[in-house]
Amino acid sequence: MTGDLLELAQWALDGLKGSADYVQVFAERTLQVRVECLDGEVLATCVEPREGIGCMVRQGDRWRQRSLAPAELGGLPGWLDPAAGASGERPAWPGPGVPDFTPIPAGEWLVPDAGTAHSLRTMEDFTARAVAVVDTDGVRAASADRVVRRRMEATVVVDGARYRGLNRWLERGPADPDRTAAHTESRVALSHAVDSSRAAVTGRYRTPVVFGPSAACGFLHELVGHALEGDNFAMRSDYITGLRKPGAVPAMLTVRDDATLPDGYGSYAIDDEGVAGGVTTLLANGELGAPITSVRAAQRHGYTPTGNGRRTDYRELALPRASNTVVPPGTEDPAALLHGAGTGVLYVGCLGAGMINLATGEFSFAALNCVYITPDGHRVPARDVSLVGDALETLARMEGIGSDFGGDSITCGKQNQMVGIGLFSPSIRYSALDWSAA
Structure with missing residues (x-):
């Protein structure tokens, strides 16, 4: 055919x-x-x-x-x-x-x-x-x-x-x-x-937060991945300009876009513009890598084509979109990331709906399958959890990457087009995030 x-x-x-x-x-x-x-x-x-x-x-x-x-x-x-x-x-x-x-x-x-x-x-x-x-x-x-x-x-x-x-x-x-x-x-x-x-946690908190495997990647996909899409990256907003400054992204963190994974929801041999799917480094060693591009974005802004032109169907233009967002495992014991050191810790099992303002870096997300680990070590389910904050401040608070690894499949929208994206990562801990539970 x-x-x-x-x-x-x-x-x-x-x-x-x-x-x-x-x-x-x-x-x-x-x-x-x-x-x-x-x-x-x-x-x-x-x-x-x-x-x-x-x-x-x-x-x-x-x-x-x-x-x-x-x-x-x-x-x-x-x-x-x-x-x-x-x-x-x-x-x-x-x-x-x-x-x-x-x-x-x-x-x-x-x-x-x-x-x-x-x-x-x-x-x-x-x-x-x-x-x-x-x-x-x-x-x-x-x-x-x-x-x-x-x-x-x-x-x-x-x-x-x-x-x-x-x-x-x-x-x-x-x-x-x-x-x-x-x-x-x-x-x-x-x-x-x-x-x-059985959830019994209510109110507003500022505590360390640990995102579990794939949920950690979903968070970074929203905070960083969308900013590194070629058409968004070319806007040079205050937030994207801030991301490009030395020290804005953690040196411990590596993020890649990888269309070649055999089991990724966003994997493909060719993108929707005929360019072979490959691997693009978005972040490494505390520096931003190349933005992901479609043909039109590459021609307009002088970017190197990356094979990330994706569309819902033939009736739409291809846009720069992620394939699979991947964070390689770190070296820390995932269980040790959950220790509170005198304060409670929120564990996030799955990231739900939300948004980031790419002009300012402000974000708000729902979180699912959450557990609050109290200062004395009790695990209490939490529901209707909302996470809010500033992306640059949050990235600066990353303090640990686990040795575990997991994947998930999501659909992600942009300009009224939904595409499938894979999320693969270990657990990641941030020293403090603002969150609430109802």
């Missing part, structure tokens, strides 16, 4: 390349299936095919974009030049493929012998995606990918109040007949819900 897409992309390029200084054509054929279950019954099944061609051109300093579904391709040759004729016979659009996907039976999600009354909502997302990219700089590339992502949400009710627990799981590549039993993943979500129902 990728060969057929390449032929279509090349046909479109041949018809446009004489009318612009630069032309890029992206052809896509994607099938997405979502199966949602509730308490052992299928609640909804959604099947969404996406197929078409997206064209981006540069004429002088002006960029233009157009997207066409297969039935609209006849209008492409005259888009830039009404006098232009068709560039040869248009190849046929590839026929439908057979999806390699069998959803988990609804009953297999249920937790046997749970011991706690609960409700369980699950979502299983299957994506089969084939793309091809050609441009006037000589790019000619294609790839196909298959991903299954599962999300589990358990809810328990105590004294009329509802408490949630979440868990996620990812399968990339060919179907694995030995995949983990679904109810094992559901049991983790249930345990988080039960912990949340």
Whole structure:
């Protein structure tokens, strides 16, 4: 199928390349299936095919974009030049493929012998995606990918109040007949819900905070990763200018963008502009590395292309986006990071919704699966946790990186486009953060 897409992309390029200084054509054929279950019954099944061609051109300093579904391709040759004729016979659009996907039976999600009354909502997302990219700089590339992502949400009710627990799981590549039993993943979500129902910490605090594996990376992805996206980096805001000053980022910290991981949610052989996925160092030895770029950002701002042009589908322009954000393990015992030295410590198991203001560096995030370790060592679950602060001040308070390591899969939004991103890191401790629990 990728060969057929390449032929279509090349046909479109041949018809446009004489009318612009630069032309890029992206052809896509994607099938997405979502199966949602509730308490052992299928609640909804959604099947969404996406197929078409997206064209981006540069004429002088002006960029233009157009997207066409297969039935609209006849209008492409005259888009830039009404006098232009068709560039040869248009190849046929590839026929439908057979999806390699069998959803988990609804009953297999249920937790046997749970011991706690609960409700369980699950979502299983299957994506089969084939793309091809050609441009006037000589790019000619294609790839196909298959991903299954599962999300589990358990809810328990105590004294009329509802408490949630979440868990996620990812399968990339060919179907694995030995995949983990679904109810094992559901049991983790249930345990988080039960912990949340037992939470007994309320009020506002300033204490050391330890982010667990992958949660630590999610925090840094928001604080630093978005600032190092080429279009954001070019803004030179007060916060980004501050990041570039000597000593602004911890010398102990290394952060990379790595599209080559075999099990990352954001992994790819080529990005959505045909550039091979690779590894880009964002931070190392107390200094910023290169910003990640799309073709348009690299051409506009003189950056080195990094293969990070990503888009939701053919109807959108590719933007500089992370693939997988990775922090290598440190040397410290993860258990030692939780010691309070006279004060309590908050442990964050998962980072939730939130935002950072890239102009000022101010941030606010929700945190999930949290535990407060009291000064005398008791572990008390905490829920509805919010973290607020200044990014530059927070980075200066990093004081320990654990030797453990873990990963997670998230979806991240930018300019109304959602893409999948992998998060991989050890535990990381900060000496003081402001947080509250309800």
